[in-house]
Amino acid sequence: MKDNELKDFLNKNSSVPRAPETQWTQIQKKIEPAKTLGVMDYFTSLKGLSLGASGVAIALVVIFSNYNQQLPSQELARLKKVDTFLASDSYFSDSDPQYSWVGDNL
Amino acid sequence: MLKLAKLLFPSLEEVTHDELLLLFKNYYTADEGFVRSSIYWMVNSSDVDDLVQETFLRAWKSFRKFDNKSSFRTWIYRIAMNVTYDYFKKNKVHLEGFNEEYVGKENPEIELSDLISKGLMTLSLEQREAFSLHYQLGLKYLEISELLQIPVGTAKSRVSSAKKIFVDFLNENGVENER
Structure with a gap:
């Protein structure tokens, strides 16, 4: 069989299936999924978003609660300092007569 | 098409996403038939649609890396054949032909x-x-x-x-x- 005869034979008796009309659209959807979101895709993405937001909220609660647990101890230490100061200050504790005018005025 | 693109934009880095997509679509329109036929005569299967899609997706992903050393057709043909050979491996097709009794x-x-x-x-x-x-x-x-x-x-x-x-x-x- 000569080359030209073989080419003719193949051309006459075989063909390539045509591309689906939506092929480019399908390719483009895969190239740019964000730009071609449908309504359902929108809700699906919202679902993902809400899951993410919930995760962040839980993390914030955990962090914040730990922070609050530290506050009382700091506050207690501060109050203890004030208490110590007040207890040691002679102005409030001395019964020295020089302050007797306080009692006199009462 | 790509040569014109290179002329207009010396570096493909300068091309915006939308311009690149347009170039890519133009190439697809012009030469999809060649890519499709090349794959089809190798696999002889209705899977050709998936393989053509995969070829263009892979080409898109590495589009900015195209260095213009070969023609764009050669470049995308090599991608198409890589996709085809991967298909053969995935489906465990003998790479040296079947030689089966017809x-x-x-x-x-x-x-x-x-x-x-x-x-x-x-x-x-x-x-x-x-x-x-x-x-x-x-x-x-x-x-x-x-x-x-x-x-x-x-x-x-x-x-x-x-x-x-x-x-x-x-x-x-x-x-x-x-x-």
Whole structure:
């Protein structure tokens, strides 16, 4: 069989299936999924978003609660300092007569 | 198309996403048929649609890396063949051709298109690639050598040995020149 005869034979008796009309659209959807979101895709993405937001909220609660647990101890230490100061200050504790005018005025 | 793009934008980095997509779509419109045929004559399967899609997706992902050293057609053809070979590996198809006994001898009503498909499957992948490029896509030996990045002599040799096997197969299955 000569080359030209073989080419003719193949051309006459075989063909390539045509591309689906939506092929480019399908390719483009895969190239740019964000730009071609449908309504359902929108809700699906919202679902993902809400899951993410919930995760962040839980993390914030955990962090914040730990922070609050530290506050009382700091506050207690501060109050203890004030208490110590007040207890040691002679102005409030001395019964020295020089302050007797306080009692006199009462 | 890409040469024009290179002229307008010396570096593809300067091309915006939308401009790049337009260039890509233009190429798809112009040469999808070539990519599709190249793959189809290798796999002879309805999976060709998926493989064409995969080829263009892979090409898109590495589009900005295209260095213009070869023609864009050569570049995308190599991607198409990589996709095809991956398909063969995934589906555990023998890479050196089937060489199976064809049952067409007992069935004179067999469609010629089926016979051609079976005949192509008796060729090794290298032979099938060269054969379909020459006889089905009409490329010259020089073009085949550029596309496959092999010497012209090797291209001729592959086409010639593939032709012999294919024609012998047709003859064994009752196809004469006049049929």
